[in-house]
Amino acid sequence: MRTAYHEELARFGARLGDLARLAETALGQATSALLDNDLSLARKVTADEGAITKLHHLLDAEAVTLLARQQPVAGELRTIVAGLRMSSDLDRMGAMARHVAELVELRHPDQVVPETLQPTVATMGEVARRMAARARQAMAAGDATALTRIEHDDDEMDHLEAMLRRQVTHGVPRPNLDTAMDLALLGRYYQRFGDHAVSLAKRVAFLAGVPPQPART
């Protein structure tokens, strides 16, 4: 009975890992769609986000079942509650990827990002994807030390977002107002994606710091 419970808990952790991979892939594809002005890839990201939401809801239901099944011990309880939170973070990361893809769809055949700003946006996309990968690996390994690296990435993301803004407002050629508004939102989507990766790493660190339970089961 207890063993079956632990198997379920392990499966819950594995599914959370699946969700992390989906969010990471979605963001990578959304950035490619954005930079290549690839409408079909953008549509794929938008369509695939249904799978992310579905898995998020499944994890919600599983967490409640795990909580209800038998009295979890303190460490398990923390793991399940943290899992609920991480599932929310990952769902929001999927939503940010979808928002990027939706901008591509909305502006097609026009480009969302002017040529001169593509390098900055490409770097933002790369940093965001790296943050998601690091958070996923930290979750799988219960690695509390990943937080420092992800927070460093987050500083870089903030720097890039500020740079993008300066390039929009002071660069040549000057973008039109519609493009400027799109780029303000785009910067925000990448920044928020990164914030959620930081949040994931914080929860891993929190769980890892609570003896005697292991960080992840």
Added chain:
Amino acid sequence: MRTAYHEELARFGARLGDLARLAETALGQATSALLDNDLSLARKVTADEGAITKLHHLLDAEAVTLLARQQPVAGELRTIVAGLRMSSDLDRMGAMARHVAELVELRHPDQVVPETLQPTVATMGEVARRMAARARQAMAAGDATALTRIEHDDDEMDHLEAMLRRQVTHGVPRPNLDTAMDLALLGRYYQRFGDHAVSLAKRVAFLAGVPPQPART
């Protein structure tokens, strides 16, 4: 023992109501600070957000304690898990209010919103505040019917956000690029604030629809 438990559950619900009121007040004050270019009020909103985050973390800890204390029955479990989610929504609503206030601080003594766009932003602020008030009342009363009204408000918010964008890009006088970027983010903050109010109402409706437990304790 069971009675003490139910008292704690009731207190948890009451504190969630307190958090809802704080978020609603923060948004109202942030909008006033924005429209009156009131730096000291903006600073108050930014400073007060610490109280929102603190209460959010307290509710998190209380939820875990409630889950750990004794085996909750199914309805209680759903209430506590929904409470965790609602606490997150309210924390984010507080963050949105803070972002509005931060824009005021950042641009002062300049106005964030040009005179011609103030009526639209004022309406967005009013709709957002109304959504928060409705969500708070729905939470207190376990009123599932509030969802329809709040979703109607949300449609109005989306309409206002689209209108603000058109006014920025096609209005006279034309704002500069910095202002356009600020207004894109501002529109997003109000829209997200409203989304979280919808999310609150959905959770209330979900809880109300689960017999035989009452929606809120």
